[in-house]
Amino acid sequence: MFTLYKSYCPVVSPFDPCKPILEKIYSTPPNLYIGFQPPNLPQFTPLEALKAGTLWKPFYDPYFNPFEKTKGGLPR
Template identity: 85%
Template sequence: MFTLYKTWHPIASPFDPCKPILEKTFSTPPNLYIGFQPPNLPQFSPQEALRAGTLWKAFYDPYFNPFEKAKGGLPR
């Protein structure tokens, strides 16, 4: 199992004038986890594919604001 969001913990200096961010998050695209495109992948309908930006559901990567809760689903 993989996740599209990873976290890391940067070093916080005691001399940094700003409040440190103790955990940072970054997104990884789903195509990193699929070597070759397997046959018969599930597909979106043509209208859904235009909204999602891809025909195949395995390659759909929704963008979520890291400061908001993830809503899921296709963009409207």
């Protein structure tokens, strides 16, 4: 299944002084999955592009921390 979020399980030592994090999650950018830039991609307006950090809509990645709470109190 395709997802922009990946995870891995780091090595946990019995001698770690802190409670271990058993699963770490990270985000991968969408441009990793597009081999080349096709012509005529949809574009943001110049003001939207400044806010989004990219001109092309398929390359936009609104990063959300998987542990953030939404307004309803549930994780995303």
